[in-house]
Amino acid sequence: MTERSLISPPAAGTRAQLVDAAERVLRSKGLARATTKEIAREAGCAEGTLYLHFADKLDLVRAVHEKLLPAFIEVVRHLPGRAGTRTVEANLTELGCSALRLYLDMLPVGSSLFADPELLRRFRARLAEQGAGPHRAWEPVVAYLRAEQALGRVAADADPAAAALLLLGACEQLAFVELMTGPETLPFRDRPDPVAVLVATLLAGLSPTDPSDPTETERRP
Amino acid sequence: MTERSLISPPAAGTRAQLVDAAERVLRSKGLARATTKEIAREAGCAEGTLYLHFADKLDLVRAVHEKLLPAFIEVVRHLPGRAGTRTVEANLTELGCSALRLYLDMLPVGSSLFADPELLRRFRARLAEQGAGPHRAWEPVVAYLRAEQALGRVAADADPAAAALLLLGACEQLAFVELMTGPETLPFRDRPDPVAVLVATLLAGLSPTDPSDPTETERRP
Amino acid sequence: MTERSLISPPAAGTRAQLVDAAERVLRSKGLARATTKEIAREAGCAEGTLYLHFADKLDLVRAVHEKLLPAFIEVVRHLPGRAGTRTVEANLTELGCSALRLYLDMLPVGSSLFADPELLRRFRARLAEQGAGPHRAWEPVVAYLRAEQALGRVAADADPAAAALLLLGACEQLAFVELMTGPETLPFRDRPDPVAVLVATLLAGLSPTDPSDPTETERRP
Amino acid sequence: MTERSLISPPAAGTRAQLVDAAERVLRSKGLARATTKEIAREAGCAEGTLYLHFADKLDLVRAVHEKLLPAFIEVVRHLPGRAGTRTVEANLTELGCSALRLYLDMLPVGSSLFADPELLRRFRARLAEQGAGPHRAWEPVVAYLRAEQALGRVAADADPAAAALLLLGACEQLAFVELMTGPETLPFRDRPDPVAVLVATLLAGLSPTDPSDPTETERRP
DNA sequence: GATGAATGAGACTTCATTCAT
């Protein structure tokens, strides 16, 4: 491993290399088959080195999970600035597509949180002490929708948080199902652009719009 | 084990007992800590007995996963018959609430699919040979929405599959996030009834109604 | 297993079927992989049945070994009667070929005696109480050679037991080596008839004949 | 294990210690009862250490078998140099005695090859890739006999390979039978020096030497 | 006598972790 420094700069820091390696192994092998030996090999360092940077294997895995939320936030970061540009539909579709891609990437890693309660416990403890949480990823979406509401491009009485949850949740489930059934069997994704359909449906709503329909007056009493 | 038959009926069948025991252990301990020893103890049989009924531990876990989809289907089974009764909102809210409860129960177990690629591989193979798939759970929802469309209680041009995905996906994400952040920190569920808000948002849609329409200003006072 | 009696007669006796089955499994799988489950299946009976006829698995294996010596004796049984017929060389070559065939068959089974000291211990105890032993197989060979000595076709001062040991031992080693190196790599057996060469060498001896003896120069033209 | 280095030198290398320990256990307990736990204890290391040096238990056993052939070769190594010294009889008797001792030692270990076909398969594969084989042990014997032939101390027309096989085979069978029947019951070895009798018989041959014997002229037409 | 589901001791093996270098 001495020659490694001649090839790729060790400047990245062994710790970061370990986290990256762990993420790769977690993604390809799953938590159950992610061994310290393989993570170390992937990181290009010795197995013992892992314990200079992390208390134990679970702490390394937790560090991987901590990188997930920022990645999500990155996707929605520029969204509020988009308010008023293009169309709401285009902006939300782009968001949905990015989210779908991200979910496909991260569900395999994120799911491992539930494969070990101790891992989940530590992850929650860390969230708590950082005041972080998944809503961090929603905030920009909510902010964007509020901005569009101010611009009149989104119904003023719509609930931005619920809308974000509907869109992102649908994308997550799309990813979840694709991962579960395999890339061949796509129960919904055989549409030209599934995300576009989701966005269109969310924008239009399900309620029949005919104002002359008498049942409509009691729609929401 | 002679007395066992005096206490609990062995009628359930050792195999079913093992699947049930595995589900309980999987839920409480996670895949990473679900040992054959504990599963056998929970099932009230010897460890070796497990291997009379399943090829290996992973096959038992797969059998647990196979029980999950039917449970989902059970929830939506009676939904199509509800078309035309009560209100669409009430029906969808009830569906969402049931789904949310189910997701909270099953995500910890279902997620373990991604903790081991071999487990996922076998699960997919099984789905393939059964012709099953997660769309089975959507079908009744889609059927319900179509029925409501026929009754004019849902917009004729709405996409039922997309709508189902939006609602169920949001519920899944609600569950996912609650499980991740812990029961105390609910980023969205501090609302009186989060599911109701989701349904309302989905029904109304995000698009602003024609501002020239005067009735619109009072739609939701 | 009820129908089995309709197909093959159970008359053979379950016990004998078990011994035969054990021998087949021992030969194909080796002691290390000869499980009671497979032996029972091969014998066409239930696993538990084995214990009605044998104290334990090792006793069944011992019974297999007890069948081996008789098989050897069968080969040499008619040998003494051959004295004076054909040529000594022909008779010994036929013996050697039969022995070689037998060793190839039985070494894999016989060797397993040494894979478990307890098995060997029981086998010896059984030999002792029967007064049997491997010399039983030599006796007819020795008797034959003695008869040939009486006929003047074998040197009077040759040691029949040593001669038997030399011939049978060489055949055993031939078999041993062939089994070890595989059927392709035959270090000695590439000769047209290895056994014939062995017999010829044994008959002629290694000592140079007296060079002053003129008849000697033509011994083998 | 810190103190171990104070007692016995670790210089031997853990791998070699494991092979030696495995050989001892194999010899005393047989393959069927040679557990990794006991081998590790015998080697003075942890059970897991075994798997740092060998793929699995069978690979360790194979390594033991690989030590056997060299040991044989060691015995015959100096034989060719003996040509012309002492008497052929003395040299062959010494060879036979060494071989007998070695066979008594190694048959229990070597036989285990046949107790597991997988073990045999791997052993053969290894032989093949090394170009080795049991003939390696015969070569020096054959070379010795050829040298003696050149010196006129062994019949020029004798087959050296057959002669080696006859002598070594007889010694092997002597060992085999002694191991089978136990140290008390020696069917042939009750002679003062069984190996000497074998050598004498091999040297003299079985053919009657009386040239005046008319039957003799047709011995090998 | 026959069955075969159940048993459970114990086998082989893995892998997170340590520590002398």
Next chain:
DNA sequence: GATGAATGAAGTCTCATTCAT
């Protein structure tokens, strides 16, 4: 800080044996 051989607890799985039917 880095290493990696060694550790040993704990895991999965096998299989000879039993026993109620």
